[in-house]
Amino acid sequence: MSRDFDAIIIGSGPAGSTAAEVLTAAGLSVLILERGRNHLIDLDNPAALPQRFSNDELKYMTRHFLGPDPWAEPRTFRTSITDGDRQVVGEVNNLPATVGGGGVHADGKLPRFREDDFLVESELGPVEGASIADWPVTYDEMEPYYAEAERLVGVAGLAGANPFAAWRSGEYPMPPGPAMYGALVTSAAAQKLGYHPYPAPTGVNSIEYDGRPACNNCGFCAYFGCPIHAKGDPVAPLRRALVTGRAQLRPQSHASSILIRNGKATGVEWIDAQGERHIERAERIVVACGAMETPRLLLLSGLTNTQIGRNVMFHMQTFVFGIMPFRVHGHIGRSVTHVHDDHIVVDDEARAAAAEADLPWIKGGLVEHCSPSHVIAEAKQYPWGPQHKIMMRESPMRDRLLGFCMQGDDLPQVTNTVDLDPAVTDIWGLPVARTTYQLHTHELIASRHHGAKLAKIMKAAGAERIMTATSPKTTGDLATSHAEISQVPISRHVAGTARFGTDPSSSACDPWGRLWEAPNIMIADSSVFPTGSGYGPTLTLVALSLRNSRAFAT
């Protein structure tokens, strides 16, 4: 077969960048196709660190600079098949479409999963209505890859600070950065009530690392690209891949389908910024488009395994906010510096709350101690008129606001899917990804149970007033009194749409992330996760991409 490259990687986020480093290190020639723009890397001199990102709330928070544009490349959403073809067109869980992908916008919290996150079915047991399955890999097997991922990206943290953490073979590569004032306040309150807050493992440099500077606390962290490359993820692996000279990064190049013949991928068709179509041939294809665009591309390529697109998971986010009698200056620092894991543990109280709802167990998620920092977003919440400036000066919704965000574990369900929208297309004429998604009772009960505990901590921290909210909104008999943020989950932690497993009849990929239907296609991103855990997916998908890409290279 004639070929242009040994491998084509689609998507330059953390998963694709990691795969690029592994494949080039193994001597393969690699083409990386990225649909978004490039602001991260100097293509002529990949060793350099060009500075393009900025502290600009308008550009990043309201004008879609990191993409995708919700009109040019929309997604659609509905809560169930009884809701018609779609209820929402536009922004649905838009992780950035840019070189660096989701890694660019994140504030870089990079926790590991725990041992039982890989064995939910056998350790916690099945839940009716959920399609829970064990991972085909255990934590013990993943540990060296986690350690390597932490070194490659550069993670700051404190080993031993979290009593619920899985075992680890060594220290973090960097010590934690400075604690934000607000996080010190909420952490002290949590500790007093018996919880165990600790410095968040963060892919942000606390010291100079890998030729990149220490973070200087500018405050434009979550949702922003880092102007000084103090975030490690994913510039580090991508840069190393390009420096070998064996990788070519092609931004604004939208993969429209993988060419497949007789169960074997032969290349990729892609569309350039002018709308011209091209074909490149390769012996191996790595798909790393994120858990929404990955199943979309597989379906656009004519793959038919019914597992593709099923079991989409988000995190159900439970927010508890407290208005404090003092200023917290959340605009200074890394967005989130402290977290606690207590709500992930299935303890007796959680089992009792579960039993009341006829569930075997409930699991919450990582709780981030946060304080908002965006002034435009704040201003839009206040009424117009004479109150505007009074509120802006008093700042109850920003400079006096502390928050908890629980990244609640979301159980997989066969009926929660990503498929091709039957009518809505993107600017290139391709059907867009449509999400059909509803919460399971588990998430509602867990949100209610743990949300109440978080409100108590916030009260102990001295909050004058407490507000709660969830994403997505809760409905039906179990609707909570939480405020509604959005019908569409706003969590960017998305996973599960091409799960890997040992049985071809119940999974899309084999235990090494290769599609059963076309084994020279490897899925490198969180699409392969059979269950979601209460932790952000990034470090785990980087570790998995290391493991699976190594096997794929040989």
Next chain:
Amino acid sequence: MPAFLTPLQYSILEAVCARLVPADGAPDGAEMGAVDYIDTLLGAFTFTPPRIWAGGPFSGRFGGESSFSDFEELSPAEELAWRTRIEGSLGIPERERLGPVIGLQETYTRGLAELGEKFLALDPAAQDDRLRKAGDFTRRVYGHVCEGLYGAPEYGGNRGLAGWHYLNYEGDVQPRGYTDSEVSGE
């Protein structure tokens, strides 16, 4: 010279912004640059490159070379999306892929025409009543006013950094950043 608004539209919008964010110790919304921000957005494509995304990495306000004023070039797809959003679909097939779009320009032209020149002659309380009656349009303008007051001044608003100054907010602080003790201290 406004990029999009006529002198009359500009005057009406000034009066609107002065009610949405009235003067107190600090200037009103129009004086802080909200109208110029909105005009720059509506007329973004009269500039080359269009005034959609300011440049980076630094504004020069806290060191480094100033580059916010060097606006980013748009790709053909990005230009199509932003022209559709600002100018509307105008019956052009490629802009109607998701159905007809009423552009921001038309929203403002219509909304300001409905308020009319007579809005200028009303007393402040009557202006507020009129704005409450114009609910959807008022909400739309208010969102833009917030962007214009608290966004970077390179987008046309936040005149003399007035929006940040009255809040003791510094805005974009790179490459200076903040010290560790400013992060952790009270």
